[in-house]
Amino acid sequence: MRSRLILDTSALIAALDPDQLDHAACVAVLRECQDPVLSPFVLAELDYFVRRDRSTADELELLSEVASGALPLAGFSADDVRMAHAVIEHNANLDIGLTDASLVVLAHRHDTHDLFTLDHRHLRAVQALDGKPFRLLPADVA
8 A cells, every 4th residue: 555654643543443433444544554653742642542531451452562563653853853843833823733743754754745644634734844745544545
């Protein structure tokens, strides 16, 4: 399918929860993804929501998946934080935070425009660092 896919919290939550409207579409994208990239900030958000809305057992299962490498966790350096700062500053009118900015930085690092997200309000408006639009999956599956 695609070589690199940057994972966002919203689509991961939908993939984990069969009651979510976009569950089937999100699961389908993840099944086809061969090279996912997980931001540490997405992991922190996801951990919070899984623990709050599900259980500690589900949280521990998620962390085990990440620890096993099933969801590869990206590093995020001080230089990456500087780039994220610039993304947030450039898109100040959109009120994006560090998690969304980290997706832009990781997409640049991994040379992809594919984001696994349901956050269309922010990520349709934000451009990649090369000026091109992102492809938001599962919505933009051709």
